[in-house]
Structures are given as structure tokens and as C-alpha cells.
Amino acid sequence: MSAIKVSGTGCCLVDILYNDINFREDKLRKYMSIKRGDGGLSPGHLVFREEFEEFCKKTFDTALNEITGGRKPDKINIGGPSIVSLINITQMADINQCEVRFYGRGGNDEPGRFLIESLRKTKVHLSDFRLIDKATPSTVVLSDPGYENGHGERMFINSIAAAWEYGHEDLPGDFFEADLTVFGGTGLVPGIHDNMTSLLRKAKKKGCRTIVNTVFDFRNEKRNPGQRWPLGESDESYSLTDLLIADREEALRLSGTESIDSALKFFIGKRTASVIITDGSNEITAWSDGSFFAEKGMFRLPVSEKITEELKYNREGDTTGCGDNFAGGVMASLINQIKAGNKMPELREACMRGIVSGGYTCFYLGGTYFEEVPGEKQKKIEPYYAAFREQIKG
Ligand SMILES: Nc1ncnc2c1ncn2[C@@H]1O[C@H](COP(=O)(O)OP(=O)(O)OP(=O)(O)O)[C@@H](O)[C@H]1O
Numbered sequence: 242m243s244a245i246k247v248s249g250t251g252c253c254l255v256d257i258l259y260n261d262i263n264f265r266e267d268k269l270r271k272y273m274s275i276k277r278g279d280g281g282l283s284p285g286h287l288v289f290r291e292e293f294e295e296f297c298k299k300t301f302d303t304a305l306n307e308i309t310g311g312r313k314p315d316k317i318n319i320g321g322p323s324i325v326s327l328i329n330i331t332q333m334a335d336i337n338q339c340e341v342r343f344y345g346r347g348g349n350d351e352p353g354r355f356l357i358e359s360l361r362k363t364k365v366h367l368s369d370f371r372l373i374d375k376a377t378p379s380t381v382v383l384s385d386p387g388y389e390n391g392h393g394e395r396m397f398i399n400s401i402a403a404a405w406e407y408g409h410e411d412l413p414g415d416f417f418e419a420d421l422t423v424f425g426g427t428g429l430v431p432g433i434h435d436n437m438t439s440l441l442r443k444a445k446k447k448g449c450r451t452i453v454n455t456v457f458d459f460r461n462e463k464r465n466p467g468q469r470w471p472l473g474e475s476d477e478s479y480s481l482t483d484l485l486i487a488d489r490e491e492a493l494r495l496s497g498t499e500s501i502d503s504a505l506k507f508f509i510g511k512r513t514a515s516v517i518i519t520d521g522s523n524e525i526t527a528w529s530d531g532s533f534f535a536e537k538g539m540f541r542l543p544v545s546e547k548i549t550e551e552l553k554y555n556r557e558g559d560t561t562g563c564g565d566n567f568a569g570g571v572m573a574s575l576i577n578q579i580k581a582g583n584k585m586p587e588l589r590e591a592c593m594r595g596i597v598s599g600g601y602t603c604f605y606l607g608g609t610y611f612e613e614v615p616g617e618k619q620k621k622i623e624p625y626y627a628a629f630r631e632q633i634k635g
């Protein structure tokens with residue numbers, strides 16, 4: 242059997258981190274939100290660059306210069322649920338058994354060149370990834386470690402930028418010549434997200450399996466605050482999805498419900514073949530109808546105790562990208578199980594890999610782990626997987 246082909250599209254951006262920004266400083270006051278949704282900055286929240294510029298009546302670069310005192314960022318990372326999860330697949334699955342490709346756009350600027358250079362160090366094939374004459378999609382993260390009596394808080398400014406220029410009509414035919422098509426964080430790639438139903442339908446017609454891992458849909462949340470988020474042109478998207486992975490907040494907003502159980506009921510009602518809902522350090526909820534994964538029904542799994550314990554004294558990392566690496570771990574397990582000859586892979590096993598992969602992300606900064614040698618991350622995660630097997634046995 243030849244290598245499993247995975248085609249992925251969706252959110253790929255740079256996270257630009259500025260540390261030690263005092264949110265209470267005078268010079269920040271005019272940039273801070275007064276009323277919810279006015280486009281100003283607000284601790285713990287994300288605004289779009291365009292609305293922020295409108296709010297402060299300045300270009301983003303001018304405002305950022307003033308906020309940061311013109312200094313260089315402390316760190317630039319690869320981010321975005323699509324690319325981060327795809328990179329994790331190449332690290333956690335047997336790389337000789339799969340071919341992972343990414344489709345999207347960056348901008349012809351410094352962050353864009355950083356992105357391409359970093360991605361070339363990974364095993365993800367840049368099948369249709371070009372830098373165009375727009376800014377690279379980015380999230381600027383302003384961090385105030387002293388906020389809330391030293392608990393710390395962050396503020397986010399996101400630009401969709403070059404990702405506005407990538408839509409369903411741009412996906413080349415070879416995207417669909419794959420075993421798995423993965424749509425990751427498409428909420429930040431409007432031209433893909435708004436056409437998800439047709440894209441999923443096309444993928445299914447071509448015989449691909451379809452996976453959707455979501456991101457907070459700021460665009461639709463802003464458009465219709467409090468209303469259920471759409472997923473493509475119609476709810477038919479759900480019945481065209483073999484595996485849906487969402488965190489709690491996204492699951493509630495997509496389903497327009499108030500609890501994980503009701504959200505799950507909604508997805509089942511819409512005939513999604515399988516669903517995983519993560520909830521940070523709380524247990525995950527999973528469900529499968531037996532058509533894609535072997536199991537029939539719902540189960541829950543806790544997070545890794547060994548990781549939670551070690552996090553009490555290991556403070557080198559952050560939680561950025563936990564969900565993205567969770568999704569990558571699940572997909573890597575799916576690939577490994579299929580390659581091992583398992584025609585009906587087990588969702589439970591895939592979730593276990595997701596849980597240790599997602600948890601391990603808390604040990605390093607940013608979402609993407611860069612390997613010095615192939616297999617390095619897999620080797621580091623193995624003891625956590627073994628411990629997790631023991632944990633759920635008892
Ligand atoms: N504090 C933690 N301790 C152990 N495991 C964690 C912790 N936080 C996250 N994880 C693991 O990562 C998985 C995904 O986390 P979470 O539900 O926070 O995703 P998310 O909200 O999509 O995160 P992000 O959007 O920042 O990537 C969890 O199901 C869990 O397995």
C-alpha cells in the first residue's frame with residue numbers, strides 16, 4: 242500500500258509576541274476598548290486589525306509602534322490550527338507512510354519569509370503555498386505578565402490579510418487527490434470557510450475522508466453576536482464530515498447550545514460521523530457512529546495526569562496550540578492505525594494520542610515544536626503515552 246496522502250488547508254499564520262506590555266500604562270489608554278465590540282483592545286480578547294485601525298484612527302503599524310515603543314517582537318512563531326496540526330502529523334506518524342501537504346497563502350514580507358523558511362525545516366510539503374503581494378496573516382500577542390495581580394493576561398490583534406486571497410476556487414485539483422482532506426481553523430480563511438459545504442461535498446465525491454478542526458470564528462461572532470455560527474453554506478457540512486474536532490467554546494457556538502452534551506446531540510442530529518470535543522484541562526468527550534471509526538457511541542477520557550503533575554513545576558511552556566497538536570496527534574494515530582492494516586481504526590486510541598500530544602504542547606513555547614532529528618518528539622511523548630495507558634486502566 243502506498244503512503245497515505247493528507248491534504249490540508251486553513252489557518253496558517255505567524256504569532257508575533259510582545260512580552261512585558263503594561264496594559265495599564267497611560268499610552269495604552271486610547272487603544273483600549275470602552276464598549277464591547279468597538280474595535281479597541283481588551284485583556285483576554287482578540288480584535289481584527291481592520292476594526293482596531295478604525296477604532297484608533299491610525300494605521301496598525303503606527304499604533305503598534307507606540308504601544309511597544311518601537312521595539313522588535315520577543316518571539317515569532319508559526320501558528321494556526323491548520324499548519325500546526327499538519328506539522329504534528331509529520332512528527333507523530335510514521336513519515337515514510339504518509340505525505341502531508343499544505344495549501345494556502347502568505348504575504349511577501351518578513352513574517353512571510355520567516356514562515357516559508359521555518360516550514361521548509363518541517364516535513365510538510367508546500368504544495369500550493371505562495372507569498373503574495375499582501376501582508377502575511379498574523380496574530381500580534383501583547384502580554385502583560387503582571388496583570389491581575391501577577392496572573393498575567395494577553396490581548397490579540399489578528400489580520401486575515403493574505404488569507405483573504407485564498408478561496409475554494411484557488412484549491413487545485415490535486416488537493417482532492419488524497420486519502421484525507423483536512424480543514425483546519427478555516428474560520429480565519431473566509432473564502433474557504435464560507436464554502437465548506439461544497440468543498441466537503443467535493444472531497445467526499447472524490448472518495449476522500451474529511452476532517453474539520455475548528456478555531457474561534459471571530460468573523461461570524463462579530464457579524465451575529467450570540468447566534469449559532471454557520472459552517473459553510475449549510476448544515477449539510479456536518480453530514481459530510483467524518484471527524485469534527487472542536488474545543489468546548491467552539492462546539493457550543495457552532496451548535497448554539499449551552500453544554501457539551503447538548504452540543505454533541507446537535508452534531509449527532511446533523512449526522513456527523515464522529516466528533517471530539519476538548520475542554521482544556523478537563524476530560525474530552527468523543528462520539529462515533531461506527532462508520533469511520535470502529536466504536537459506536539459516546540465515551541469520555543481524562544487528560545494526562547503525568548503532564549498535569551509536571552506542569553506544576555515546569556513553567557517553560559505555554560498553552561498556545563494545545564488544541565492544534567491534539568488534532569494532529571489524533572490524525573497521526575489514524576494514519577498509523579490504517580497503515581498497520583486496521584480497516585476500522587479506533588477513535589479511543591486516536592484520542593489517547595491526541596491527549597498526550599495536546600498536553601505535551603504545554604511544555605514548550607508556541608504551538609510548533611522544531612525537531613533537531615526526525616522522531617525526536619515522538620520519542621519524548623512516548624513515556625506520557627505509556628503513563629496515560631496506565632492511568633486509564635485503573
Ligand atoms: N493544562 C493542561 N494539562 C494537560 N493537558 C492539557 C492542558 N491543556 C490542554 N491540554 C490538552 O490539550 C487538549 C486540547 O486543549 P484545549 O481544549 O485547551 O484546546 P484549544 O482550546 O483548542 O487550545 P488552543 O486553541 O490554544 O490550541 C486537551 O484536551 C488536553 O488533552
Ligand SMILES: [Mg+2]
Nearest residue numbers: 456488564565
Ligand atoms: Mg483551538
